[in-house]
Amino acid sequence: MSKSAGSLTLTDLNAETPCCPPLAQQRVPADTAALLAPAFKALGDPVRLQLMSMIASAPGGEACVCDLTPAFELSGPTISHHLKTLREAGLVDAERRGSWVYYRARPGIMRQLATLLTMEAASTQA
Amino acid sequence: MSKSAGSLTLTDLNAETPCCPPLAQQRVPADTAALLAPAFKALGDPVRLQLMSMIASAPGGEACVCDLTPAFELSGPTISHHLKTLREAGLVDAERRGSWVYYRARPGIMRQLATLLTMEAASTQA
DNA sequence: TCTCTGTTTCGAGAAACATCGAATTCGACA
């Protein structure tokens, strides 16, 4: 029952199987929207979008905070705040190894979001 | 030179050809992030995400404000405000026909966003 | 244990946002 509209959780978003059909294929129910909107909101800041990209495109699939911070003209706390936002949106995972903290993208939810935005070319059915 | 990092405009996002490779494939430059983040931000509100879905999935690809407004427990001005946000983000187009205003999704930018979030399964190269 | 470096949390100020009711604009139709 993981696809029923009323009981969707963040866990479902991390699954590999798509939780939701494309936005243009059927209307997104209110509770699904409430679950997915925070992820889009997290990507809705230029700094976080770049952070997300730097993490996802990093060699090995992970990036150290120590590499991320100096790439912006922003204070350490500010970058940390943005990373927390990405974490709470379920877009990244953090892991401490020794002195450094490494961030890694969660491909599952990324795919969910990409699928949701898919516009099949055959949409003009009229 | 529409793909050069320094001169990207909203127009490029409406094109059918992708302006940007997946976020996980190469790092998103600052000006591209500044251009795309508002689109994600616009989708980062549950009401707007539902509006977007209602518009994109509507029969004929367009939806009347008169059909959108009563679907929410929000005032007319508030829905209008959200629609304006979607419009300014380049996600939808509005057209007045007679008494009613119809909204229509812009598939170009939707595809850009979907492409950006794509995670090819073959990313674990290590 | 003490210190140094990397990272996060806390507290605060400025800016942006969601929401509403009132007022306005735009077409349709008497």
Add this chain to the structure above:
DNA sequence: TGTCGAATTCGATGTTTCTCGAAACAGAGA
């Protein structure tokens, strides 16, 4: 022309967000 309905703009209010410096926390190494 006058009026009605649909949609937007305007002005106000409470909430959230971005940003910073200061402080706290966590390991590494002497």
